[in-house]
Amino acid sequence: MAWRNMQIKSVFWMLGWLCGLTLLGGCARHSSAGHKTGPRVVSTVPAATQILLQIGAAKTIVGVSPWDKPLLPQSMRNLPVVGNYLHLDEELVLQLAPTALLLQESPDRIPGGIVAMARNNGIHIVNVHLTTFHQLYRTTMVLGKISGFEKRAGIKIQALKAQLERLAAGRPQKPPRVVYIIAVNPVRVVGADNFMDEEVTLAGGVNVAQRCGEGFPVITRETLVQLDPQVLLIAAPGQPAVTGPGDPRVASWFTLPIAAAYSRHIDLITWRRAQMLTLQVGSIIKRLRKIIEYSGFDRSVLK
């Protein structure tokens, strides 16, 4: 009997704790939502969040996705997380009272509930597409408009266009054949018609994997051997830099019969933002150019 009473008590204790935690969570949530005037943006697209930061609209951001967190400046890491494009916390979004909600989804796949919520609460849904440089310019202008930094966005775009023109003018006469791998198992490469393809071209290489398909096609190592790149770039965002041909992350690529292996021109691209199209694309291309032009393990050129 005593045992049974103890069990009942512990169940009540647990329920009490759960209720308390829920109330605390609710209070914390509520307090995070101050009602201010002016543009208020909830972004679920890390690249778009970065663009907002780059045009100086940091103060307009009121909610982000979990993927944004590691990319945000320290002072903004306590921003509420509203979920991602798959699961949006609509209740939290409403509490944040945004004027704009940034999503990245094909138009017919935006859930009807989100569209209705936005319509009923005067939230402007901005469906961001960032796959080409042209889309970057357009998106930046849209983000400038919704955040009240339109003029600044225009200036930034002009500066970027000028930087890219300079980079294009400095392309080598005989650009090397480049393959840029973004995932290794299976081997997924940068194909045709996307911003990373444009980056490789402007960085002074020829993306030979263009022939394998649009976007980011999966290829076999056999196809990689046939492409015979002179430079092989492998994305490894956030990882430490490559230490040499014996580094286990690149060692297997050096066994392939390709020009890049013979000339030791295989390198890891470890910058976190390397696969993200933002207004910093110019500096990414500059770093890529240094890697493409010089030997993969001569790290001094990157300093």
Add this chain to the structure above:
Amino acid sequence: MKMITTGRFQTIMVSAIAVTVLVFMLCLAIGPGAPGSRAIAIGFPPSDILQLRLTRVGAAAIAGAALGLAGVLLQGLLRNPLADPFVLGISSGSTVGVMAWIVFGEALSESCSGHPWLEELLANGQAIPALAGAGAATWLVFLLGRRRGGMLDPMTLILSGVVISTIGGALVMLLNNLVPYGARADILDYMFGYISEGTSHTLVWLALLAFLAAWAGALTLGGAMNIASLSDAEAHSLGIKLSSLRFSSFALAALATAASITVAGPIGFVGLISPHVCRGLFGPDHRQLLITSPLSAAIFLMLSDTFVRSTGAWFNGELPVGVITALCGGPFFLYLLTRRRTWM
């Protein structure tokens, strides 16, 4: 049950091995055309490319054979025609392992620096975490599936497998939310199975050894499995120790599945359909099935993988092999089902 003669048994065995070797050679000779072309190249390539194909076709053969073997063992053990290596939550366990690797792998790699053999193992990417996840799921199902007295109960095993699968699915979703930005494509590709030319030769040899050990063990169980397909009481009265037979079947199926996951990830349908196809073609004798099912599954997976390897240009990039095994295997299985005979 119609018993086979030694002559017929030998004919079937020799023919099956011959066809498997022929298909192996054929798959080595087929590959993608020049990059950008939609053509399929037929003919033996230069030695460096042949080396790559050899690893991949070999891995496909081992993975397929292992799945075919595990399928026969589990369908016999569970007395369930729908049993396959992944009904016991093994696939789900391997996916959890890979997800955990994607989320925590970087930190783990850093903590293992200074131990060269451990570093090399971890550099093989998803294979080791997949194996660890599959092993953990198998062990859990085994613990849950035991009745008092230590005997494995087929019904409890299936139910435990379903529950472990569900929990694994939930863990995958939980870890999915922690996956770093940009790593999402990896897991989607993994979940459909993928055979890579880049698989380390050490892993391929390990998988081959594991499969051969499981196969050798399984071949000694054929006669007992035939009798165990009767009721428990009949099997007991004919002198079969069901508890040890079930334990052996389970352990060998787990070993074979581990061999497959090591080199190919979770590939569905192969382990389910190959025993049925072989039952339809050669009869229900487990002594035959334990030879023909692994070989037919190896043939099926080698051909499926050769198709995806050679047709990347048709689909804007290489398809996961699991897509083809399901698209070809599913309708074929349904066709067999409509012509259902006594073998079901």
